[in-house]
Amino acid sequence: MRLSRPFFQLPVLFDVERLQTEVAALPVEAWGPHPDRAPGNSASRLISAGGGETDAVHGQMLPTRWLNEAPYLRQVLAGFGVVWSRSRLMRLAPGAVVPEHADINYHWHTRVRLHIPVFTRPEVRFHCDGEVVHMGAGEAWIFDNWRRHHVENGSEAERVHLVADTTGTAAFWQFACGPTPPREQWRTVGWEPSARSQLLTEHDQRSSVMPAAEVQLLIDDLRAEITLAADTPEVRSRAARFDLMLQGFVQDWRQLCGLHGIAGEGKADFQRLAGAVHQAARPLAEGLVMRTNRAGALLVLEKRVLQHLVADDLG
Structure with missing residues (x-):
């Protein structure tokens, strides 16, 4: 989705320790190759078509067993009150890159990708249309993926981001792109063990013929x-x-x-x-x-x- 500028940081923060604990607890089998097989890139599927081990963008989107074993990740996603499409954890090995590209597929015409860093270092840099940012752990960002962009992990540690796709509600867009209050006024969303998170996921959007x-x-x-x-x-x-x-x-x-x-x-x-x-x-x-x-x-x-x-x- 096209945005008015390359990056927007959302005025909300998350519990880094809890995020890292749940991600670190995922078993080895939760991780697989990046959909594009980019070297040094791997992923763990959290919301997918049918809740299975697939990277398809069509079908009824459901939480995978990995998301069901990570209640705070589920709480974080549910808290935005939007309908989620394909969502994953994306891991970038030390010294690896996400090659420069632009997301031109149909899926991206109306969707934006939310990034919440879980494990990161200051040396990790996200480039988009000439601008460069470091997304800090526990922060939330969106960016204009129609523009050319790439990521560099210049650190000696793995970088892991929670990435989730959505078309967003009116309230989401006002929150993401509206006036930003001072950082000291941002809300921190902590882990609530008793929370009953209502996760909204996309129904199969396909019709036999496009209207x-x-x-x-x-x-x-x-x-x-x-x-x-x-x-x-x-x-x-x-x-x-x-x-x-x-x-x-x-x-x-x-x-x-x-x-x-x-x-x-x-x-x-x-x-x-x-x-x-x-x-x-x-x-x-x-x-x-x-x-x-x-x-x-x-x-x-x-x-x-x-x-x-x-x-x-x-x-």
């Missing part, structure tokens, strides 16, 4: 962000034709939704249209990039839109 209104939203957002890698007459011409192609795609998708609905009927027609648009976009997208993070326009079209238009396993 026309959502396709319009995604395409309009893409069109507004496209710029030229090099300002030449040829690239300008391709940009104009690419824009017209995207507008026509939305119009044709709306017609198919009108004809078939979105429950799964006429799925082959939707798939043919998506395939035709993909083929038409390939030559036109050359030299077109995203203004904010310089990602290629074709790659963003694929990952944010085309790959999510029709769910083959639904309907």
Whole structure:
């Protein structure tokens, strides 16, 4: 999700000792490779599709057995009062990095990632769009993951963050991005053994066919962000034709939704249209990039839109 600046620190603090105790108690089998297999990166799943050992972003999100064995982590997440999607503990080995990237997938169009550091050192640095911060243990941060970002663990110890994805409520966004009181006025959320934490998790968000209104939203957002890698007459011409192609795609998708609905009927027609648009976009997208993070326009079209238009396993 795009934010007005790279980083926001939320005005709340958590019990570092309790966080560290619960994370340190997790068994070896709770940890697995990072989803992207990045060297020195590993993860423990806390909320996942079906509560299983998966990194899927689709499906009914449920707490895993590891989160059920960590009551304070559950209390921390429940305390925000938001609906959580995929959430994990992310571990970074001494000297390791999270390579620079931007999160352009469909999942991130409406979601933000909350970071709560558990184990960290001052040498750990989080970079986003030219700004650099150290996120202290027990703090809470969000950042604009549409921008280019990376993490460096320059310390001799493992870094572990609780990371949790959400679309956020109005109250959450006001809390996260509104006026920040002096730090001495921030609330510290301690461990409450008697607390009954109501953890809210995402239902399966997929429909058989993406509604026309959502396709319009995604395409309009893409069109507004496209710029030229090099300002030449040829690239300008391709940009104009690419824009017209995207507008026509939305119009044709709306017609198919009108004809078939979105429950799964006429799925082959939707798939043919998506395939035709993909083929038409390939030559036109050359030299077109995203203004904010310089990602290629074709790659963003694929990952944010085309790959999510029709769910083959639904309907």
